[in-house]
Amino acid sequence: MIFMIWKRHLESKDYIIREANPRDARQIIDCMQSVMDEKIYLVGEYYLLTERGEQERLKNPDELTLVCEINNKIVGVLTLQRGFYKKNRHTANLGIAIMSGYRGIGIGTRMIRQALEWAMDHGIEKVNLEVFSSNKNAISLYKHLGFEIEGIRKNQFIINGSYVDDILMTIYTSESMKN
Template identity: 35%
Template sequence: MRINHQEFFANDLSYIVRSATEGDAKNLSEVRLQCDGETENLDREKGEAYIDESGFQQIIKNDTESSCNLFLVAEVNNRIVGFSRCEGNKLKRMSHKVEFGVCVLEEYWGYGIGKNLLKESINWADTNEIKKMTLSVLETNEKAINLYKKYGFEVEGILKNDKILSDGNYYNTILMGRFNE
């Protein structure tokens, strides 16, 4: 599915949130790899579960053709600096919901890019009769948890000792959901 692009301006930075196109695939592969190496808030370490250009082309093609998926990018001066995906399910019993994930390059934190990717995804979900959005977030990522709560997400569960980080300690994953009646 696609959305109309939106322009944003924050802290002297202008950026666009728009639907991904197959031409973004190479840049997306690079951005995802870089994001994975910049934070432990994501599931992967740098280089794990690597998706190359052709892999991203296929994901974007599938998401564009699917009414239950949405792939957005955030672009600054024709460079992708973040992205988000809503991935739905074609099984009838789960067709009412999508899973949301987001990634923004560290250099661009603090400009509301993640927030605007989330807001555009919520708008898309609400206007396309998607009743539930789910996500998972590391317990230490308080900024993200607070943002999600601000936009109507509630804690639905906790996966205890779910991830081991570079300090050798185990951390919980928080499962959150937002239901639109």
């Protein structure tokens, strides 16, 4: 009950969203791992990079990592990975994970909007993501932000014994800025 009241009163000024730096590596891994441990939102079940590997990843200028911080604790991570090749450098793949207990209060919306601005500033024209068909909250948020379903890979995953589709969603950043 106390948590619900706290949640209702948590406002945008209570958390900050900023670009990550190598000192955030440990907390980013912990945040990602806690969402992976839930096993129903992300494909991976273990974060594959070591702290050192994560520090190196955070130095890549072609990759944006945003973190959401509340009282010096990282509770959300967004990554935007630009296409590696000349042929797909105009695209990027987005991934996002907010820790349980901090969802549904606007953090994801703000992080994605900020990432789309970064994409536009860096000449990225198309931002893609993949989401499980079972993740209704996420799909509705992405649609709300202007993402459209571009394709569906049927029965691509099995989660808790049920087949789940892989929903491919995309947004053209120039279009997103019209909203």
